[in-house]
Amino acid sequence: MKKISVRTSDGQEFELEENLAMESATIKTSLDAFSRDDIILLPNVNSWEMVKIIEFFTKVQELETKFGVKFMEKKEGRFLEAFQAEFDKDLSDDNLYCLLWTVDYLGIEVLLENLCHLMAERTKNKTVESCRNLFGVQHDYTPEEEAEIREDYSWAFEGPEIEE
Amino acid sequence: MIDSFPEEISHDILSRLPIKCLIRCTSVSKPLLSIIKNSGFIRTHLRRRHETLLLLHSRCYRASMHEGTEEVYRLHCDNPAFDEYCRIDFQVDRMVDPINGRFRVAGICDGLVCLADDLISKALSYIIWNPTIRKAVMLPRPGFTFTTHGPFEDSIGFGFDAMTNDYKVVRLVTLENLVDEDAENPTVAEVYSLATGSWRSLGSVGLPCKIFCTRPHAFFNGNIHWVVHAVASFYFILAFDLDSESFRKILIPIGTELGFNSRVSVTGDGKYLALFTWYNDKNDISYLDIWVMKEYCQQESWTKMITLAPQGPEGSVRPKPFCFRKSGEVFLELREPYFYRRYQTLVSLDPVSQQMNNVDILDCECYSLDSYEESLVLLDVENAVSC
Numbered sequence: 278m279k280k281i282s283v284r285t286s287d288g289q290e291f292e293l294e295e296n297l298a299m300e301s302a303t304i305k306t307s308l309d310a311f312s313r314d315d316i317i318l319l320p321n322v323n324s325w326e327m328v329k330i331i332e333f334f335t336k337v338q339e340l341e342t343k344f345g346v347k348f349m350e351k352k353e354g355r356f357l358e359a360f361q362a363e364f365d366k367d368l369s370d371d372n373l374y375c376l377l378w379t380v381d382y383l384g385i386e387v388l389l390e391n392l393c394h395l396m397a398e399r400t401k402n403k404t405v406e407s408c409r410n411l412f413g414v415q416h417d418y419t420p421e422e423e424a425e426i427r428e429d430y431s432w433a434f435e436g437p438e439i440e441e
Numbered sequence: 442m443i444d445s446f447p448e449e450i451s452h453d454i455l456s457r458l459p460i461k462c463l464i465r466c467t468s469v470s471k472p473l474l475s476i477i478k479n480s481g482f483i484r485t486h487l488r489r490r491h492e493t494l495l496l497l498h499s500r501c502y503r504a505s506m507h508e509g510t511e512e513v514y515r516l517h518c519d520n521p522a523f524d525e526y527c528r529i530d531f532q533v534d535r536m537v538d539p540i541n542g543r544f545r546v547a548g549i550c551d552g553l554v555c556l557a558d559d560l561i562s563k564a565l566s567y568i569i570w571n572p573t574i575r576k577a578v579m580l581p582r583p584g585f586t587f588t589t590h591g592p593f594e595d596s597i598g599f600g601f602d603a604m605t606n607d608y609k610v611v612r613l614v615t616l617e618n619l620v621d622e623d624a625e626n627p628t629v630a631e632v633y634s635l636a637t638g639s640w641r642s643l644g645s646v647g648l649p650c651k652i653f654c655t656r657p658h659a660f661f662n663g664n665i666h667w668v669v670h671a672v673a674s675f676y677f678i679l680a681f682d683l684d685s686e687s688f689r690k691i692l693i694p695i696g697t698e699l700g701f702n703s704r705v706s707v708t709g710d711g712k713y714l715a716l717f718t719w720y721n722d723k724n725d726i727s728y729l730d731i732w733v734m735k736e737y738c739q740q741e742s743w744t745k746m747i748t749l750a751p752q753g754p755e756g757s758v759r760p761k762p763f764c765f766r767k768s769g770e771v772f773l774e775l776r777e778p779y780f781y782r783r784y785q786t787l788v789s790l791d792p793v794s795q796q797m798n799n800v801d802i803l804d805c806e807c808y809s810l811d812s813y814e815e816s817l818v819l820l821d822v823e824n825a826v827s828c
Contacts, residue, residue, distance in 0.1 A: 418471065
């Protein structure tokens with residue numbers, strides 16, 4: 278299979294399998310515009326991200342074979358869970374954010390699906406405080422404003438499934 | 442960080458979250474509140490097809506039988522075991538005391554339940570309620586009333602106008618005091634819009650027909666459908682297009698004569714308009730026919746799925762349909778006639794194999810059973826009250 282060469286922002290070069298390269302809408306556009314023998318520059322992608330993306334994609338292909346799931350059907354639960362089981366524990370929140378941006382920039386739909394799922398799973402049972410940390414947002418409510426929401430929707434703030 | 446993501450990504454992540462979590466997220470930060478309360482996001486979340494549930498409205502014995510019965514709303518999973526998903530507390534007396542003793546579930550759309558207080562007396566009292574986020578809106582009094590127009594029969598329908606992103610309640614009113622030419626066209630209509638919070642008259646329906654009792658409607662293909670009685674003793678299906686606000690006649694299956702309890706419905710996959718009708722054979726035995734309209738508005742495309750004979754050892758139990766399940770099966774109530782039974786039997790009928798399976802609803806009397814999906818609709822409506 279033909280290999281496509283890319284260079285990341287920190288100068289490292291990677292040779293991608295053609296089928297992986299074509300999953301990236303961004304790379305595909307570049308290939309259509311220029312010759313396939315040229316190296317494609319990816320100034321918004323770091324080398325550690327590229328390594329991860331290749332790792333992800335290899336897993337996706339493996340799961341495709343295992344579950345017999347075609348590309349467009351990858352929203353299936355088992356597929357998302359298997360991907361999560363493999364990668365979730367070694368991915369910090371910050372790394373997950375970076376990868377989300379990068380995969381979005383590269384336009385790799387199937388990986389975006391999986392990463393959004395990972396992000397959502399991390400959020401699900403968190404308390405409000407933990408969510409603030411996870412999302413990296415400022416606490417911009419006054420105590421009175423926050424208390425009003427909690428009172429209006431008290432049922433949403435209780436429950437055994439919410440982690441401390 | 443999350444609010445600096447492109448909208449597509451933050452919407453993607455958030456739309457995967459359960460509703461309780463999303464409500465908590467509204468108190469995380471103000472930008473997040475504004476993302477979640479946005480009507481575009483609410484629709485994105487809805488489109489993600491979360492679990493199909495069933496809303497059961499029933500009367501059940503309290504924990505101790507000596508304590509009498511209570512009215513209960515429960516959500517169940519639409520699976521073979523009919524597992525309970527959760528019980529809903531609806532403090533209806535915070536809002537209004539129904540003169541008929543209880544509200545009726547008149548329609549469900551996108552996680553909103555339209556309740557009507559019109560079982561016997563016409564209270565002209567309606568509520569749009571989202572049990573998932575526990576918010577509700579009380580509708581103002583409609584325009585066609587006994588005081589303004591004299592005696593009437595009425596029926597409501599509930600649906601979503603995709604063009605204006607608005608939920609609407611349509612009320613058909615058959616006026617009984619009309620004379621001369623007006624008496625030939627006795628049915629008028631008015632529409633309530635959630636966005637404007639008010640009723641607006643649509644005037645005459647424009648097709649000679651009558652509503653004669655509170656009749657379940659079906660919202661399908663952007664239209665609300667009712668079975669109506671045509672003045673010359675035939676029936677047809679009246680369809681109201683929410684976008685163009687126009688009425689149209691859809692003919693019933695060729696060769697059928699609809700009966701008093703005929704009603705429209707929608708198949709479990711949401712693809713076809715369906716019709717439940719009864720007919721009597723020459724021995725006066727009632728049969729239930731279930732029809733499906735394969736091509737919308739094409740009379741010739743009505744296809745009969747099944748004819749169900751009366752059930753029970755003496756063939757005296759008439760099945761009453763509730764709704765279709767996602768699987769294509771139909772929920773039916775089997776109740777002995779002429780005899781008040783505290784407990785009826787709820788069954789799930791497979792129209793293809795004709796097999797019926799009992800569904801255990803824990804000794805409750807089932808008022809209504811409809812498919813339901815959780816949503817955030819009403820979260821962005823300022824005057825919605827907690828309930």
